[in-house]
Amino acid sequence: MRTNRNADIIPQVDGLAYxxxxxxxxxxxxxxxxxLRLMHEAGVNLVSVNIFAWAGINPAPxxxxxxxxxxxxxxxxxxGIRADLATATASPxxxxxxxxxxxxxxxxxxxxxxxxxxxxxxxxxxAYQAAVVEMASRLAExxxxxxxxAMWHVGNxxxxxxxxxxxxxxxxxxxxxxxGDLDGLNHAWGTTFWSQTxxxxxxxxxxxxxxxxxxxxxxxxxxxxxxxxxxxxxxxxAQAIEQHSPDKPITTNLMVSGDFAVLDYHRxxxxxxxxxxLVATDHYLIPDGPIPWPAQVAFGADASxxxxxxxxxxxxxxASNSSAWRRGYFAKKPGDQLRHSLSYVARGSEGAMFxxxxxxxYGAERYHSAMLPHGGTDSRVWRExxxxxxxxxxxxxxxxxxxxSRAAILLDFESVWASDTPGQPSADMGAYPELRRWHSALWxxxxxxxxVDPSWDLDRYAYVFAPSLYLLDDDAHLRAYVEQGGTxxxxxxxxxxxxxxxxxxxxxxxxxxxxxxxxxEFVPVPKGDKVALDDGTEGQTWTxxxxxxxxxxxxxxxxxxxxxxxxxxxxxxxxxxxxxxxxVDLDPLFERIGLAPDFPGVPTGLELVRRKHEDGRSYxxxxxxxxxxxxxxxxxxxxxxxxxxxxxRDLDPGEAAVISER
Ligand code: GLA
Numbered sequence: 001m002r003t004n005r006n007a008d009i010i011p012q013v014d015g016l017a018y019x020x021x022x023x024x025x026x027x028x029x030x031x032x033x034x035x036l037r038l039m040h041e042a043g044v045n046l047v048s049v050n051i052f053a054w055a056g057i058n059p060a061p062x063x064x065x066x067x068x069x070x071x072x073x074x075x076x077x078x079x080g081i082r083a084d085l086a087t088a089t090a091s092p093x094x095x096x097x098x099x100x101x102x103x104x105x106x107x108x109x110x111x112x113x114x115x116x117x118x119x120x121x122x123x124x125x126x127a128y129q130a131a132v133v134e135m136a137s138r139l140a141e142x143x144x145x146x147x148x149x150a151m152w153h154v155g156n157x158x159x160x161x162x163x164x165x166x167x168x169x170x171x172x173x174x175x176x177x178x179x180g181d182l183d184g185l186n187h188a189w190g191t192t193f194w195s196q197t198x199x200x201x202x203x204x205x206x207x208x209x210x211x212x213x214x215x216x217x218x219x220x221x222x223x224x225x226x227x228x229x230x231x232x233x234x235x236x237x238a239q240a241i242e243q244h245s246p247d248k249p250i251t252t253n254l255m256v257s258g259d260f261a262v263l264d265y266h267r268x269x270x271x272x273x274x275x276x277x278l279v280a281t282d283h284y285l286i287p288d289g290p291i292p293w294p295a296q297v298a299f300g301a302d303a304s305x306x307x308x309x310x311x312x313x314x315x316x317x318x319a320s321n322s323s324a325w326r327r328g329y330f331a332k333k334p335g336d337q338l339r340h341s342l343s344y345v346a347r348g349s350e351g352a353m354f355x356x357x358x359x360x361x362y363g364a365e366r367y368h369s370a371m372l373p374h375g376g377t378d379s380r381v382w383r384e385x386x387x388x389x390x391x392x393x394x395x396x397x398x399x400x401x402x403x404x405s406r407a408a409i410l411l412d413f414e415s416v417w418a419s420d421t422p423g424q425p426s427a428d429m430g431a432y433p434e435l436r437r438w439h440s441a442l443w444x445x446x447x448x449x450x451x452v453d454p455s456w457d458l459d460r461y462a463y464v465f466a467p468s469l470y471l472l473d474d475d476a477h478l479r480a481y482v483e484q485g486g487t488x489x490x491x492x493x494x495x496x497x498x499x500x501x502x503x504x505x506x507x508x509x510x511x512x513x514x515x516x517x518x519x520x521e522f523v524p525v526p527k528g529d530k531v532a533l534d535d536g537t538e539g540q541t542w543t544x545x546x547x548x549x550x551x552x553x554x555x556x557x558x559x560x561x562x563x564x565x566x567x568x569x570x571x572x573x574x575x576x577x578x579x580x581x582x583x584v585d586l587d588p589l590f591e592r593i594g595l596a597p598d599f600p601g602v603p604t605g606l607e608l609v610r611r612k613h614e615d616g617r618s619y620x621x622x623x624x625x626x627x628x629x630x631x632x633x634x635x636x637x638x639x640x641x642x643x644x645x646x647x648x649r650d651l652d653p654g655e656a657a658v659i660s661e662r
Contacts, residue, residue: 006311007400007614009278009350010249012150013046013082015396017314017351018389020371022047024072025056026360032072035358036079038372042382043389044081047357048316049073050139051086051156052118055093058135066142073148082150084251084316084353085143087237089132090156091118100127106164109209117364122162123229124170129236136237137244144245151249153316154237157282158252159262161226163206172201174225188500189217216421216501223417227264235271242276249278253316256307257283257300261432264413265307266453272307279308282317282355285340287330291436294607294625295443297340299436299451301347303411306451308348310402315344317355320381321369335654337384339623342391342656346609346621347448348403351392395639395658398619401611406598407449407463409439412471418501419470419493426524428541429493431468434582438467438491441586444604446597459484463595467491472510473498479514483572487593490515490578492542493522507544515578516550516569530584532558533565537588539581546580554592557581599633606630606651620659624651636661 010017019039024032039047049072050057056068076083097104097115103125106112113120121128136154143149161167179185182198191197196215198204207214207222238250251272256265256279272279283300285293304313318340321332332340341352359370371385412431419431435451442449442465449465454472458464458481466478466488472495482488495511497503504510507519523543525531530538535555545563554577555566566589567578583589599608605626612618620634629650638645638657645659 005402005614006274007402009312010046010151010314012248013351015045016345016392016399017046017353018042018392019044019047019081019357020354021051021317021356022049022358023052023356023360024049024075025053025068026362027358031358032075036075036081038377039079039081039357042371042386043393044357044371046082046084046150046351046353047076048084048086048153048353049076050088051153052088052091054088054091054096054135057088059093060095061099064138073143073146077146077148081148083146083148084151084153085139085149086153087132087136087139087155087241089135089154089237092121092128092131096131100125102164102166103128105160105162106167108163108207110163112164118156119160121160122164122167123160123226123233124162124164124167126166129233132233133236133240136240140241140244144248149245149248151251151278152238152241152245154234154241154250154252156253157255158230158234159255159260160230161262163208167229168205170229171206171222171225172204174228175204175221176201178221188221189215190500190502191215213422216418216423219421220414220418220501224264224414227262227267230263231268231271234268238271247276249276251278251280251314251316253280253282254307256281256303259284259286261413261416266411266413269307269309269453273309273311279304279311279313280316281313283315283344284317284319284323284326287326291440292625293336294339294343294605294623295440297343298347298443298448298607299439301344301349302439302449303451305348305403306408306411306453309456310450312348312350312400312402314351314353315341315349316353318344318352319369320354320371320385321373322367324365324368334380335384337381338388338391339625339654339656341388342621342658343607343609343623345392345395345398346403346607346611346623348611350399352388391640394642395619397617397639397660398611398658401613401617401619403448404598404610404612405448405450406461407442407447407465407595408452408458408461409435409442409449410454410464410466410469411435411451412454412469414499415469415471418497419468421501425522426542428524428527429468429470431470434468434491438465438586441590443607445587445590445595446599446602446604446606446608447590447595448598448609454478458486462487463593464488466494469494471497471499471501474510475514478511479571482514482574482576485573487574488576489589489593490576492544492580492582511578512549514571515567515576516548517567517578517580518547518549519580520545520547525581531581533581534558535566535588538584539565540584541582544580546578551578602633603630606632608632618661620661621656622651622659623656624653627653629653632657632659634659634661
């Protein structure tokens with residue numbers, strides 16, 4: 001976490017940001033007028049424009065036409081709405097792809113995709129790279145001083161990778177930087193295995209479809225390279241913008257919410273935080289599955305806040321109702337949208353934005369929900385949208401305050417990727433689902449946790465959880481955290497491989513000394529099965545034949561005498577816990593380590609989060625996701641209703657309060 005907070009990340013927006021993607025190119029001028037009127041009715045103050053408008057601005061080679069975008073920006077300004085102005089580079093039009101066919105992406109089987117949708121580009125194609133810089137530069141030059149401009153929005157949801165020859169060449173250059181020479185590369189990838197030693201850089205290819213599994217080190221480096229290639233694209237556009245528009249925030253809508261671990265967001269961190277940068281994320285909830293929506297919301301928010309290093313951040317897109325591309329159509333329950341939006345703000349977002357303002361009548365996403373649905377203004381969604389706009393105005397003073405959290409979960413993207421490579425002892429030991437499960441268990445317990453990179457400053461946390469930290473070079477940073485008084489809890493199959501995906505000698509390699517435990521062998525547990533521990537709890541998915549070297553055994557496997565499941569070791573002023581299985585229920589563990597809820601005595605589902613200004617003003621956000629009324633232990637004024645709050649006052653089911661504390 002940085003010590004210099006960047007409290008006002010969107011100074012050009014009055015209060016908290018509210019709005020969504022706005023695509024006026026899909027509508028006639030009468031509709032534009034209606035849009036402004038309705039935006040005012042809803043309390044909208046910021047919209048993202050120009051995200052998919054390349055074809056209009058640059059309809060042919062060397063032809064530039066800003067007439068419509070000028071009109072859009074002026075129109076927004078006339079209505080006092082600010083623009084999050086996008087660079088339109090995420091969706092090249094057909095003329096561009098036809099003229100530069102080498103910019104179309106190639107998949108791992110070697111098929112070049114056809115144009116006809118968005119994100120049809122190879123990040124490593126020189127023609128595309130040049131085009132996006134030109135586009136960003138022209139837009140920045142033209143709109144830097146436009147009074148509607150609040151911030152810049154580069155690209156859209158970076159995720160594309162490409163396996164073409166140009167990408168292979170760029171990969172080779174990237175590898176030379178990382179590994180120095182071919183000896184370094186051959187060592188890193190362990191190419192003596194299956195006789196894959198490289199003798200010339202041109203032999204090195206992306207992990208294209210092979211007869212069998214390529215080296216895990218290759219797969220891991222490829223994912224690192226793909227993330228870096230997209231970061232390079234983002235930075236090239238950001239730099240082009242800065243030359244003309246040095247004083248406006250620049251962002252891109254990341255997908256930090258957990259579904260798409262395509263980028264190493266923590267490597268992106270320095271480029272989306274700090275002066276004139278801001279972390280923005282999109283979050284679409286998974287309709288079914290084990291984690292309830294409010295806990296999913298919390299995960300996306302807590303990961304974004306972790307990435308922002310404690311600074312505020314912005315929820316750039318969410319759905320007011322169904323996300324058409326999710327498995328089938330689904331509807332949010334009445335009030336969900338309000339509760340979700342408020343929860344993002346509780347957890348540090350400086351507002352709540354949507355995809356999109358007005359539902360499209362055509363195109364692939366015509367059935368995606370919007371702030372203004374096909375059903376029009378006489379609709380539940382619209383009533384909730386206007387209600388939330390009014391709420392945001394009432395709580396505007398929270399802007400710039402920081403979220404209080406005592407706990408962190410370590411989220412390491414390289415571990416996520418490495419634990420997903422083929423050839424693992426169990427297909428069920430991927431890191432991401434386990435991180436989500438732990439986060440959800442903490443949410444149910446009423447503990448707000450930041451999801452942070454393991455290398456970051458951990459000293460501000462009383463508790464650090466490493467549910468699944470498969471890849472780790474050494475323990476120095478975590479050891480220092482424990483010695484200085486922290487409580488660290490490490491889940492199984494952690495510290496196993498180094499940065500090259502080589503298994504450390506003496507399991508669990510990098511963590512063996514710190515946790516004081518020796519692992520003899522791995523014993524995966526079939527899906528659905530459970531193993532009993534002698535303290536009455538159960539494990540699942542995985543067990544290890546593990547022995548204490550310098551640790552106390554807290555619990556053992558009931559049916560396997562001599563093999564321990566839960567270890568504790570005191571070290572310096574702190575302690576470290578190690579689990580050699582994945583607990584079915586995490587609560588007994590939390591009890592054991594003395595982890596109290598942030599607000600003791602509060603039932604599961606009454607979400608309480610505190611935001612605090614540096615000058616001491618503080619706010620308790622309370623959202624009741626349960627079916628019963630519950631008292632909220634806070635004293636002050638509920639900003640949503642303007643009424644006094646005392647700890648004996650009940651919050652009704654489904655309702656929320658934002659209590660400015662006295
Ligand atoms: C993403 C994209 C949007 C839209 C939404 C739909 O967030 O950025 O353009 O496709 O998904 O959910």
